[in-house]
Amino acid sequence: NIKEIGPGVEPLASKMAGADSDDSLYPIAVLIDELRNEDVQLRLNSIKKLSTIALALGVERTRTELLPFLTDTIYDEDEVLLALAEQLGNFTMLVGGPEYVHCLLPPLESLATVEETVVRDKAVESLRKISHEHSPVDLEVHFEPLVKRLASGDWFTSRTSACGLFSVCYPRVSSTVKAEIRQHFRTLCSDDTPMVRRAAASKLGEFAKVLELEYVKSDIISLFTALASDEQDSVRLLAVEAGVSIATLLPQEDLEALVMPTLRQAAEDKSWRVRYMVADKFSDLQKAVGPEITKNDLVPAFQNLLKDCEAEVRAAAANKVKEFCENLPEDSRETIIMTHILPCVKELVSDTNQHVKSALASVIMGLSTILGKDNTIEHLLPLFLAQLKDECPEVRLNIISNLDCVNEVIGIRQLSQSLLPAIVELAEDAKWRVRLAIIEYMPLLAGQLGVEFFDEKLNSLCMAWLVDHVYAIREAATCNLMKLVEKFGAEWAQNTIVPKVLGMANDPNYLHRMTTLFCINALSEVCGQEITTKHMLPVVFKMSNDQVANVRFNVAKSLQKIGPVLDSNCLQTEVKPVLEKLASDQDMDVKYFAQEAISVLSLA
């Protein structure tokens, strides 16, 4: 795959022959040898060590021999090229510092024209990085011509790469060169390849930021307008993001005339992808255009997006409901929400698409803090309740996951009647990830609902999870118990959960018996020495005679875990004999963990 080394680098190669005698030449011999190897992995290793090799060669030979060699040999697997592109971005010191950094441009220029996107992007990233290390003069003499060459390359790849380089050189060049750069960027924005227009559109915002305001108004706006009405929706949607950046740059009085017509048009684009993009960027847009335009333009636009005919767009807009409402100007916030937004939200609650409902459910609770107690009870509560009964588990889950917002405003008791059936159902959902999510909310709910309500309604659920058929659920249930004890105290634990947990030690299923041990591991510390010694330890000891080896070695692990909670007398007289017995078990795993426990607890 590697081209023969050209005549220009011949001396380097011939020097290699006698390299053994000279330490400084030695590494490059390795590199060259490996770069020609058939095995990609070996070539890759070699490239990844490039900095070492350059270091060994010294700055001058790196410049005069290594870099030309690399530039000439650029034809390899993309993986190798990617590594090379990355390395070269950190090479400035290795070629002698900023004064010589332009030596790195030729190989990076070739890499920036490669087909494979990741290689090209990495080359551009490295070029951007080293552009800052160029002096203003070098930037004009070396860097900017490279950008120009790329911008007028034959194949689309080089023009695409050029798009990412304009903004890094623009601020530091003379005004004549600046004019040229603007011209090149303009040309690429109307390139006949959509790939290039997409690249230009995605860099438009970034480029606008480094331009003088007058050029933003004269140049960028017309490019933005053109890209935003491109024939391909993939270009138009990228212009939306640029529009947001441009809006932040312009003074308020220019926004209406220069940006808004295009953005309004994007919000009503015939392609759902463009409308989706508008919805997705809505909060940024809102911040960029300020309160007045928000009131007059964005509110109706947002309403339309919430009512869009494509579910994809509605879901994206629904995701933004809370943020949008939060950022509305304070003086008219409540009125706008109540009269314009809430009616749309109400419709979304019974949307036909579950993604839409689920997106809404993930943010709708946040409205209660914005609207206050009375409005929440009157208008939002019915929506929460409806979503809590939704047929889709994800919707219900999203509501439950955000209960804390409502709790702050009205207290959770208002919801508890509807909450319970929803929780019970989710607790038994067929998807274990849903069950897991519900378990994770138990401590929070328990805290909010209080011990009485909890014991009455939820305790049995928490115990049921301990015998779930999925290990991750049993594990989470164990951890949940610990958090509950932290909330409700050791006494509560002793009366309600410890007896049940210990009862499982006699279960015919060894997995359930092991769960007892896992619970003890988790609970001993929060329950304290007395409960652990009096109630838990005897059960653990008893289980050391279990028929199943897995239970026995978990006994050893448990003893190691709860050891620190016990007093030293108990450890010496009771724990030690049990562990010693286990240490002579016939099963090697049991022995291993018993010995480990003995040494960790210093009982030997």
Next chain:
Amino acid sequence: LSAVTVDKVDGFSRKSVRKAKQKRSQSSSQFRSQGKPIELTPLPLLKDVSAQEQPELFLKKLQQCCAVFDFMDTLSDLKMKEYKRSTLNELVDYVTVSRGYLTEQAYPEVVKMVSYNIFRTLPPSDSNEFDPEEDEPTLEASWPHLQLVYEFFIRFLESQEFQPSIAKKYIDQKFVLQLLELFDSEDPRERDYLKTVLHRIYGKFLGLRAFIRKQINNIFLRFVYETEHFNGVAELLEILGSIINGFALPLKAEHKQFLVKVLIPLHTVRSLSLFHAQLAYCIVQFLEKDPALTEPVIRGLLKFWPKTCSQKEVMFLGELEEILDVIEPTQFVKIQEPLFRQISKCVSSPHFQVAERALYYWNNEYIMSLIEENSNVILPIMFTSLYRISKEHWNPAIVALVYNVLKAFMEMNSTLFDELTSTYKSDRQREKKKEKEREELWKRLEDLELKRSLQSDGIIPT
């Protein structure tokens, strides 16, 4: 750039299991609710009016058919939907059998009616990440009308009275661009019609040919390097297959560039299996046109040879065999070394289907003859792998195949074979030694690095 959806990943149920219970879904982005019902005034049948009145009535019917209905709402406008369906049917028949109906005024009306009906933003895919290999496609809900519109358009294009010189004012670049975008439709029925439509347009509008090729290029490049998502790749390749067939010789640079920079990279896409047959056909077409392209093509395939996907590797081997079937011996000599280094790797693949597919080459008479002619080059490349697998491959069927291959080589060139057998051990030892030396080299390099970093500031005296 497909939109990110809010769905969370559910790693619990297998995709295929989940899909099984899903019903065939339908979707349509065609319709943006206008809220009010559509009223069309029924017109007389074309056959019921005089010949002079027919052209005008034809135009009126075309205009009526511009009305687009909402098929996601199965209950709305039932009567009018039926009326439009029967009108479209009538139009299809009319353009097929009638003579003298195609006045110059009819062209813009036909194109307008077709555009109103077929051009639309395709709806988002129903499944979160549409996987064409596993998921059922989402079908176009408005198909009852859409099918007839396509049918009508094809008959129109194929009609004897059809004059491209008039039509080209309306079937222009913008029209073609929108048509090409529709190839992304998830509905295979629609793509099938589009294939025919585009083929006819390519055939009849010489002025659009270069444009169509360029836009297909763009679609493919975007597919390969940006999105990896486009439903109509197979259909477009099928059309290209027949286009390539018609290229004049010598091939233009543009066409060669298309082969090397677009068709070859298409092999890297994950969903290759969906269009591989059509792609391989295009490649072979090129090579039959111009055998000198063999070397760049094979080098390209070797560059993009799959590293982790065995199914793709099997496809590559299949394509390579198709290429070898038509290769000229002079071309074969140029690429035999890199080619057989790859084949030698495939033969020793632990995946038995890959190994098997590669070993099948030895059942191909033409390939066998090429190998025989060049056995002095190929045998040394293959020998190590073959010899090793004959001793260690886990799959007995592979071992049996390898024995046959070894036997064939032995018969071909027994002197070389014996030589390689006798030096096998010493060669392996030499390789091991080299391996060790390499490790040694890297170790010394690391030591050196360590030494350097101990020196102040990392500035090296040379």
